[in-house]
Amino acid sequence: MMLRTLEQAKQGTEPPISASIRRNWMEAYIFSRIEILMAVISRIAVVSPLIDAHASSTIHHRSPW
Known part of the structure; x- marks a missing residue:
């Protein structure tokens, strides 16, 4: 399908409106x-x-027990 639309775009058979809609x-x-x-x-x-910050605070402020 993609190849066909590329071929149509090359040949100029594809309507320009649909091409611009597809591009948009x-x-x-x-x-x-x-x-x-x-x-x-x-x-x-x-x-x-x-x-x-949470990880560093838990590392530096360990509870004694």
Whole structure:
């Protein structure tokens, strides 16, 4: 299917409207994936110092018993 649409695009038989719609959909899909990835990275960046702080506090402040 992908080869056929590429051949149609090369020959110019594909309508330009559907090509632009497909391009816009792909851009929106890619940007949404990048946005999800950035949200996950920022959440990790926020949570990891808290985990490090908690770990260091438990190491340095051990209970005597």
